[in-house]
Structures are given as C-alpha cells and as structure tokens.
Amino acid sequence: MRFQTKTVHAGVDKDTAYNSVVTPIYQTSTFRFEEVGKTKGYDYTRTLNPTRKALEESIAALEGGAGAKAVSTGMAASMTALHFLHAGDHIICTNDCYGGTERILRTYAELFNFQVTYVNMTDLQAVRAELRPNTKAVWIETPSNPLLNIVDIEALTKIAHEHGALAFADNTFLSPYNQHPFEFGVDIIIHSTTKYLNGHSDVVGGAIVAKTQEHADRLQYLVNAIGVSQAPFDSWLVLRGIKTLVPRMKAHEENARAVAEFLNENKSVRRVFYPGLPSHPGHELAKRQQTGFGGMVSFEVEGNIEKTKKILGSTKIFALAESLGGIESLICHPATMTHGSMNPELREKAGINERIIRLSVGIEDKNDLIEDLEQALL
Numbered sequence: 001m002r003f004q005t006k007t008v009h010a011g012v013d014k015d016t017a018y019n020s021v022v023t024p025i026y027q028t029s030t031f032r033f034e035e036v037g038k039t040k041g042y043d044y045t046r047t048l049n050p051t052r053k054a055l056e057e058s059i060a061a062l063e064g065g066a067g068a069k070a071v072s073t074g075m076a077a078s079m080t081a082l083h084f085l086h087a088g089d090h091i092i093c094t095n096d097c098y099g100g101t102e103r104i105l106r107t108y109a110e111l112f113n114f115q116v117t118y119v120n121m122t123d124l125q126a127v128r129a130e131l132r133p134n135t136k137a138v139w140i141e142t143p144s145n146p147l148l149n150i151v152d153i154e155a156l157t158k159i160a161h162e163h164g165a166l167a168f169a170d171n172t173f174l175s176p177y178n179q180h181p182f183e184f185g186v187d188i189i190i191h192s193t194t195k196y197l198n199g200h201s202d203v204v205g206g207a208i209v210a211k212t213q214e215h216a217d218r219l220q221y222l223v224n225a226i227g228v229s230q231a232p233f234d235s236w237l238v239l240r241g242i243k244t245l246v247p248r249m250k251a252h253e254e255n256a257r258a259v260a261e262f263l264n265e266n267k268s269v270r271r272v273f274y275p276g277l278p279s280h281p282g283h284e285l286a287k288r289q290q291t292g293f294g295g296m297v298s299f300e301v302e303g304n305i306e307k308t309k310k311i312l313g314s315t316k317i318f319a320l321a322e323s324l325g326g327i328e329s330l331i332c333h334p335a336t337m338t339h340g341s342m343n344p345e346l347r348e349k350a351g352i353n354e355r356i357i358r359l360s361v362g363i364e365d366k367n368d369l370i371e372d373l374e375q376a377l378l
C-alpha cells in the first residue's frame with residue numbers, strides 16, 4: 001500500500017465479530033478469560049486494547065517502524081522514550097526544543113541525575129564537541145518550535161550512532177506525511193498526536209514508534225509498566241483523524257505558503273520563519289529531507305511588545321491559543337505561552353524573543369486568513 005492508502009486502511013478493517021467497516025471502540029477496562037490462562041489476546045486495557053492496537057498499527061505503518069504505542073499525551077510519549085536511558089546518562093538536545101521537552105529533561109536531570117546539554121544542532125561540529133563518554137542519546141526536533149529551524153537528521157543520527165548513542169526524533173511538526181526519520185537512521189520517533197495526526201483539536205495524545213522489534217518490545221513493556229496508555233475513545237478519535245491526514249496536510253501547506261508570502265511583504269513584519277521560503281536558512285536542507293514544508297509559520301514583529309500584543313489581540317479567525325496542527329487557524333505568543341515554562345536564559349539564547357508570533361495555519365479559505373492578518377497587522 002502507498003502512504004495515502006495506508007492512512008485510510010492500515011490498522012483498520014479488523015472487526016471479526018460483525019465486520020463493521022470502522023474500528024469498534026472497545027470501551028472496557030478488562031476482558032473475560034476463556035479459562036484460566038487463556039484469553040483472546042487481551043486481558044486488561046492498560047496493557048493492550050483492540051481499538052488502541054488499531055491506532056498503533058496505523059502509526060507504525062505510516063512511519064515504517066516495527067511497532068508503535070499510543071499514549072495519553074505527547075509529553076507521555078517523550079517521558080516514556082526517556083526510559084530507554086538510565087540514571088546518569090548524558091543527552092544532547094536541540095536548543096530550541098519544545099518547552100515541555102526542556103521541562104521534562106530538567107525534571108529528570110533533578111530526579112535521576114540525567115545530564116543534558118543544549119546545542120544549536122544546525123552546527124554539527126558543535127554537536128560533536130559536546131559528546132561525552134556517557135552520551136547515550138541525541139534528541140532531534142525538526143522543524144523546531146517556534147522558529148522552524150531545520151537540522152540534518154541523517155548527519156545527527158550518524159554522530160549519535162558512531163558514539164553508540166540512540167537517536168530520538170520528535171516528528172510532530174511535519175507528521176509522517178512530510179518527514180520519515182527512520183529513513184535517516186533514527187531509532188525512536190515521538191509524536192504529539194494532539195497535533196496533525198489527530199488534526200481536529202479535540203484530543204490530547206502521543207505516540208512512540210520504534211524502528212526495531214527489540215525496541216518495540218521494550219516499548220510495550222515500558223508503556224504498560226508506567227501506565228501511560230491512551231484511552232480507547234481517544235485512540236479511536238486519533239485513528240479517525242489520521243484517515244484525512246493527506247488532504248489536510250496538503251491544505252495546511254497551501255495556506256501556510258500563502259500566509260508566509262503575504263507576511264514576507266508586510267511592513268509590520270521584520271522576519272518570517274517558514275522553511276518553504278527560499279530565504280529561509282534551512283530551505284535547501286528541508287527540500288532534501290522533507291516531502292513538504294508543513295503548516296507552521298512564525299514571524300518577528302517590526303516594533304515593540306505593545307505592537308506584538310496588539311496583533312495577538314486583534315485577529316478574528318486566528319484564535320489566540322496554544323497547540324497546533326488542527327484544521328482551525330491559531331495564533332500564539334511562544335515567549336509567554338508554549339515556551340513560558342522554558343528556562344528564560346535558554347529561551348533568549350534560542351532566539352525566541354517576545355516579538356515572535358507563531359501561527360498554526362488551518363485549512364480555511366486562505367484569502368480569509370490573509371485578510372484577517374492584514375487587519376491585525378495595521
């Protein structure tokens with residue numbers, strides 16, 4: 001099956017009881033044993049659930065991994081992935097990571113003595129310079145949030161593997177439609193399915209995908225042990241969302257490009273961050289390693305914080321809200337919202353100043369989106 005066919009069918013079509021076309025929701029915590037020691041493959045929903053299993057098969061197929069686990073949130077996915085490491089291990093993380101990534105790494109550094117170094121991963125030499133004998137993981141997020149920096153997944157994975165470390169990649173921003181980290185050697189992929197995979201802003205969820213069967217088995221063990229599995233109904237919603245991933249991603253990208261080009265010409269905008277613009281420093285790399293540029297656009301306001309707040313408060317279609325990847329357009333102020341929990345010094349160093357605005361461009365009519373921004377930028 002080709003990718004688009006997989007989004008509609010992988011994991012689905014599994015109802016052997018009544019042949020329903022859509023995956024049933026097994027809204028049950030537990031399953032009857034046929035006799036002592038004998039089940040139909042399911043005993044307790046934290047461990048395995050047929051609805052969730054359908055979603056897991058779908059995501060594993062889309063990423064091309066040996067197995068996937070669907071969990072309660074994207075942060076649960078990141079946290080579970082960190083359980084592939086041990087106390088005292090050193091992790092090299094991209095310096096403009098998602099705010100929650102920095103928070104969980106900081107927490108694990110305090111609790112379990114993880115050592116974490118943040119580095120600008122567009123500079124491969126700088127990454128190499130940070131390797132230590134106990135470096136066990138390289139944590140990649142590309143395009144980054146909110147500045148949409150692009151880093152070279154293949155080169156970073158090679159650095160990690162030459163050192164005997166694992167390569168983790170958060171693939172939330174592009175979804176498996178536009179980026180395939182396993183093709184570049186990554187070991188573990190993380191998703192916030194809250195975003196593009198579900199795509200309708202009505203669920204929080206996460207997924208972890210393992211390339212090898214060995215890692216997939218460990219993942220099944222970890223998710224059951226920690227207890228972060230996704231609820232059956234939420235799993236069903238994400239599975240439903242995935243079926244329209246391709247047409248949604250195409251619409252997001254078409255609109256994002258139009259919005260980026262509009263902002264690029266506007267006097268109230270100092271800089272636009274969109275990998276699809278030839279002026280973006282990561283444009284060539286993005287063309288090479290991605291199959292599209294996605295639906296996220298950020299920009300720096302020409303003016304002060306007051307002007308920035310005025311823009312954030314004046315859009316009518318773009319809702320002032322965190323999150324991204326849903327069909328409706330959102331506008332957000334990273335410095336006080338998504339990245340509010342981040343260490344302020346690290347945030348400034350990563351270039352996330354208070355004049356940066358991030359847009360999650362939805363699938364509305366692009367002319368309405370541009371008109372909305374036009375009046376807000378006045």
Ligand SMILES: *Cc1c(COP(=O)(O)O)cnc(C)c1O
Pocket residue numbers: 073074075076098100141145170172173191192193194195204205206
């Ligand atoms: C949203 C997000 C997360 C966290 O996901 P939740 O579902 O909010 O827990 C992690 N990484 C990236 C890149 C995100 O955008």
